[in-house]
Each structure stands twice: as structure tokens, then as C-alpha cells.
Amino acid sequence: MSGVIVTRGLVKRFGRLRAVDGIDLDVRAGDIYGFLGANGSGKTTTVRMLLGLVLPTSGEIELLGGRMPRAGRRVLPRVGSLIEGPAAYGHLSGRENLALLDASGPGGSWRTRRQRIAEVLDQVGLAGVGRRPVKAYSLGMRQRLGLAAALLRRPELLVLDEPTNGLDPQGIAEVRELLLDLHRGGTTVFLSSHLLAEVEQLCSRVGVLDRGRLVLQDQMATLTAPTGATVVHTPTPDRVRATLDGRVTAIDGERVIVRGDDPAEVNALLVGAGVPVTGLALQRPTLEQVVLTATGASSDRVEADR
Amino acid sequence: MILVELRKMFRRPRTWATIAVLNALPILVAVLLVLTDLAPRPGEGPPFLSAVLSNGTLYPLAALAIVLPLFLPIAVAVIAGDSIAGEAQAGTLRYLLTRPAGRTRLLVAKLVAVMLFVVVAVLVVAVVGYVVGTTMFHAQPIGGTVIGGTGGTSFSGTSLTPQDITNRTLMGIGYVAVSMLGVAAFGLFFSTLTESPLGATMGVLAVLVSSSLLFTLDAASPIAPYLPTRYWLSFVDFFRDPIQWRDITRGLSLQAVYVGVLLTAAWANFTTKDVTS
Incomplete structure (x- = not known):
């Protein structure tokens, strides 16, 4: 199987603004795909289109072999996602939040629910959190809970938007280990980020978005190959x-x-x-140099959050 | 999905706080009536209130009549306005939709949850009204082994059997619930338009206030029959002898049209919308 995420000529227009301007993504099974771009370059809009939240103006999206958004009900249960930060019901505990979310859609049997929740909470390091309501969680704990929700159904594909936001350095390292671990287990990871260092350490394949256009898409090894x-x-x-x-x-x-x-x-x-x-x-070019060369004028904004 | 929505709603402290607040005013009114013994004369003040001093079993209806013009619609508007917009504001909407909950399914589940809230709120007000009425006022018990059968008096002056009062009370409660469904439909529709639950709630209240205001204005009489609040108080007609069905059926069909149109609009908007929250 190849072609976990394939888009052809994907365009999203908001009024006169072309937020996403004809991009052709190609994410293959087994990739850890780093989706790089400045804030406002169209990353989040693209991620939302992949998951059927935003409807494309034109172009095609294939997700795990199904045409989105029509195939959503069939393919989305096999996708775990974290979009623009986690969200949960503050008055309920993390466990209850996961149970409610799992019960809200197809593909999550209630027989295995307790077991799966216990496992993912353990995986993200929240096993001992107990019955505390989510509103008493720290930012990092919420981020972990969001990751747990994404992992709940052992997805084939993880779509993560800034997954290490709000985590301390140890937390970031833990998440990196977790992702690599899942990847070894066969999960394809689509990681949207503006943190070059994070992408450079994790990803096997990179796409760079600049003002709505995909200016670069290649294997990490090729991009950072020796210059001679x-x-x-x-x-x-x-x-x-x-x-x-x-x-x-x-x-x-x-x-x-x-x-x-x-x-x-x-x-x-x-x-x-x-x-x-x-x-x-x-001599090898760093990812930063590659990205700066590819994105040109607005490149300083890519770096701003480093 | 529906069960999930119900669990979410009824596990929320705010839902119960709203219902509790809803009951505060009828209880206060009852206490004042008992302390002062000053009932409004027949035909003045909220319907049924003049009658409760002689028959406490009518108090559920008096309680509904007290909360109907303002508090009940506000409560329904708050819950219905929160339904989609609240999820959008909390950010949970995007996770529900990518779960995937399915937009139509989510909307239906929200609708059922709001409807159930309406029914529960109306029933709680009625039950609390009954308890208050029978403990604080002179009660003539309804149903069971009643001897004589002089339960109460209709607005038309004829006497009604306790059985009759029970039936008519239940119909009245049902009618109020349907009227509130119209409010809920407005709330649900506005809730799909905005990411601010407060905005959706205020939108509903603006509609209801405008409607009540226009209703009192002679110049607005051509559109008066189509105002959503026009027939709200027609549940009183269940207590005329014979029951005056004219306004009741008009009220029911008007609400049916509003509910149908608004829910279709809500569905059309929500299923084609870009979720960017």
C-alpha cells in the first residue's frame, strides 16, 4: 500500500484570499512526514481539509484510499488527529472525555473501551491522573490527553498539528519517543509544525508550504544530502x-x-x-538552510518561533 | 450518539442550575401568596394564579404560566444556543467531527438532547408546582379515590372533574413543551451560525423580545398571527369548557412550521459549513 494522503490541485479560497493554492501532497505508508510552513501559510487549513472539517474549493483529497470528505465515515475512524491544540470538556475527567469521544462515532467497540483508554493513558503518561476534572489539568497534561484521544483506536495514520505545544523539554522528548515507537509499529505520521528542529529530528519526508503553495516535497535524506x-x-x-x-x-x-x-x-x-x-x-545543508532557500521572502517568519 | 449527548448535558452542573433557577420564581410567588393571602383577581396577573388559593392542584399550571413569558424561553435559549456553538467554542466540535460523529447525526443528537431538556424542564416546573401547590395551598386531591368529583372550576364557570383537570393539565404541559420546541429550533439554528454560544442565545432572545413587542403593536397586526410567541399562552384554552381548540391548533401548526423551517436551515448550514473553530 502506498499513498496514505494524496491531494491533487487542492485549493481553498476564503473570499478573495487563496489560503491553499493548488497543492499536491504525497504521503506514503510508513512515512513520518513533516509538514512545514510559517504561521498563516495554510498548514492548518490543509490539515482541516484532509480531515473533512473544511471543504475544498477545488481539487481532490484521498485519505487512506477514500475520497474525502465523502469517505469520512469509512476512513476517519482509522485516523487519529490532534488539530490546533487539544480540547476536552472541562467538567469531566480525562477518562470520561475519552469514553464520550470514543462513543461518538463508529469503529470503537465499547467492550474494549475501558481497556483501550487505560492503555493510551499509560502510553502518554497520564495513567495515574485519576478522576480529576480536565479543567484542573496543566497545559502539558491537556496536550497529553489530546494525544491519548488520537491514539485511542490504534490508527493507521496520525495527523498531528503542533503536538509538542505546551510541553516541557522532557515532555517533548517523551512525545518524540512515543511517535518513533508508534512508527516502528507501522503507523504513518503526518506532522504539521513550524519547529524545524522537531521535524529534522523525526521526519523521513518533508513538505514545505509557503503562502498556500507547496514549494518543496522530498525525502529528508535527499534534501540534506552531502554537497560534495x-x-x-x-x-x-x-x-x-x-x-x-x-x-x-x-x-x-x-x-x-x-x-x-x-x-x-x-x-x-x-x-x-x-x-x-x-x-x-x-558538508550537509541543514533543514533550515533548505527551507530558507525554498521559501524566500517570508522565510524569516518560518524561523520566528525557533 | 444521542445517549452521549444526553450524558454530556445532564452531567453538566449548569443544566441543573438552570432548572433550579427556573423553579425559584414560582416558589417565591407561592410563598408570597400564602403569606399575604392576596391573590390577583380573576382575569388579572398570570393565568390560574387567582384560582390556586382555592385549589392548590392548579399550581403547576400557574407555575408554568409564571415562567412561560420569560424564564422558560431564556433557559431553553441558553441550552439550545450552546448546543453546537458551545462545542465550537470549546474546540471539541472538531474532534467530534473527525471522530467522525457525522454532521447530520450530531445535529439530530443535539436536537433530541435539547428537546429532552425542554420536556424535563417543563415537567420539573410542573412537578415542583404540584408539590408546592398541594403543600402550601388548600388542596383538592386529583385522581385516586376522590368522592364527589368537584375537582375545580373551568374558566367558563362550569365544574371539572379531577380526572378532567389531570388530563387537561397534561395537555397544557404538552402544549407548553411544543411552544418551547420552537424556541429550541431558533436556538439550534443560530447555534450553527456562530462560534459564540452567548451570541446564539442572544439571537434567540432578540427574536422572542421582538415578537412579544410586535404582538402588542396594532400596526403589526397583519403579521401578528405568524409571530412565534403569538399562541404561547393559548394553553389556557384547555381550561375552558368546552376546550377551545382554535388557537391551540393554530399554535401547534405555527410551531410545527417554525421548527420544520429552522431545523432544515440549521441542517443545510451545518452540513456545508467550514469548521474552523
């Missing part, structure tokens, strides 16, 4: 230039960029000439 140059760290950059004359393309403090994709060969030459070398690596 070697980075040399040395306290004496001038001596590197003297030794490897003509191959040095840039010097930035103690960082020297040398043409050639074999660090060992560069190292041998430098050491042979008696040049001290403190660090040596293949």
Missing part, C-alpha cells in the same frame, strides 16, 4: 588555504570549506603538511 564539500575545523585557516590552494571555497573563522567529498583524503593532505586539524566532516 568537506568542512575542516582548524585554528590556522590560512595554512589550510596554503596547503590546499585552489580547493578552499570559503573561510569562516576556524571553519574552512574544502572541495572534495572524502574527508579522509583531505585529512591526510593536511596532516602530511603539518596543519593542525580539530574537526572534519562532510
